[in-house]
Amino acid sequence: MQTVSHKFSPEDIISVVGALDKAGIDIIEIGHGDGLTGSTINYGFSEHSDYDLIKAASSVITKSKLAVLLVPGIGTVEDMEKAKESGITAIRIATHCTEADVAEQHIMAAKDLGLFTVGFLMMAHLTDVDRLVEEALKMESYGADVVYATDSAGAMLPIDVTEKISALKRNLKIPIGHHSHNNLGLAVANSLAAIEAGATYIDGSLSGLGAGAGNTSTETLIAVLNRMNIEHNADLYAAMDASTKGLIPVLEAKGLKPQTNLDAMIMGYAGVYSSFMLHAKKAAKRFDVDVRDILMELGKRKAVGGQEDWIIEVAHELSLEASNK
Structure with a gap:
């Protein structure tokens, strides 16, 4: 949403989410780049409400989990409850990498609502391994199903990812995830480093579309995983079609020229x-x-x-x- 100035319509969401669901993507996140109810003067206004977009996405999902991001201090438990009523089945609760405490109420509430709950430790490059593990253990204790080390600034090198994901894997009982940005051109490499270090959840976006330099390209990641014989649930051709037939026409209609090859x-x-x-x-x-x-x-x-x-x-x-x- 950030890349298109928060201008995705319900019709756009239906086109893209429906294609992602057919491609076998496990979890599909939609919504404002700053999370649930992030549509404000500070973060940029969306043209449509979060709940209208959730309902649109929910109407075409048959297999995937439907998720939103929630940042405590922007989104509330009440907002989460309304999102659940609108159709989400998963939520990703994001804090700064040293501030997991502020997510306690939200993670517990999400679990009470029966949502698949992800703890998202943002800007993970800014803290050392021991502190990251400490914060991740807090999220695990609150009931998170997965904890992510998130490279929000695209600043991490593969060796950094390996070190931090390995430590999380050693110390937590729940699965570990990783979210990359491509500022240094390392999004796919860092995703592979995370997998090799023990991560089981890896984020991607069609055509790498995302804030700043974008994220790990879903299509490219699937191709590489196939080449490496790493098991996953996604279909490469369907993911490519989701980009060329689902996403790119939406972007071009908004006057954007996506950089894909x-x-x-x-x-x-x-x-x-x-x-x-x-x-x-x-x-x-x-x-x-x-x-x-x-x-x-x-x-x-x-x-x-x-x-x-x-x-x-x-x-x-x-x-x-x-x-x-």
Whole structure:
């Protein structure tokens, strides 16, 4: 919401959230960038109420948990109760990394409401490992289902993520999560470092859309997890479609030009050279097949530059396979 000046409409939410749900995303967070009831003169006004957006999202969700962010001091327990009535099934309660105490009432209330409850320790680069563990243990004691080390400023290096997530994993009984920003171009690398250190919840956003330099690109992260044979519930093609068919048209309608290059990502995922893309797109159109399937098959065949003539053959074979199903 911050990236579009809080201008997502209920119709926009339906388009994007419905596509994310189909892509198998476990938890979908919507709402103002500063959390529930963050629509103020200080943080920027939304064009629509949190509750209208929650109701819109809830109307198209079939599998995913629907979450909002709540920052104590901005959002209240009463706001949380109203959000639950509107359709949320999860909540992420965020404090500064040294101030978990202020979340006690909110985390306990969320659990009483039956919500999947995430403790969000923001700006985690600003404190040392021991203090971060101390604050995370507080959130665990209040009843949080998951605690996140959140790199709100995009300032952490993979070694920092490894150190902090490993310490949380050693000391907490509940799962650990990580949220990256891409200010140093390390969002995916830091997400992988978190997973390798024991995190089981990793945040992403379509096309990396988010405050500042953006967040971990959901589509890119899924591709990398697939390549690493790391188990998850998301579908790569569906996530890419959620971006190109769900999110990007919404952004373009608002006059924004998202900086995405899913073509480059899928070529890296398939392991084929960039010269193949234009030819593959033409063949996909000619034979009515998915260009991604062409590239994946070329990757399996270990095609290299100069073997573009394989593209027609592959597209034709895929078309025949589809017609025989």
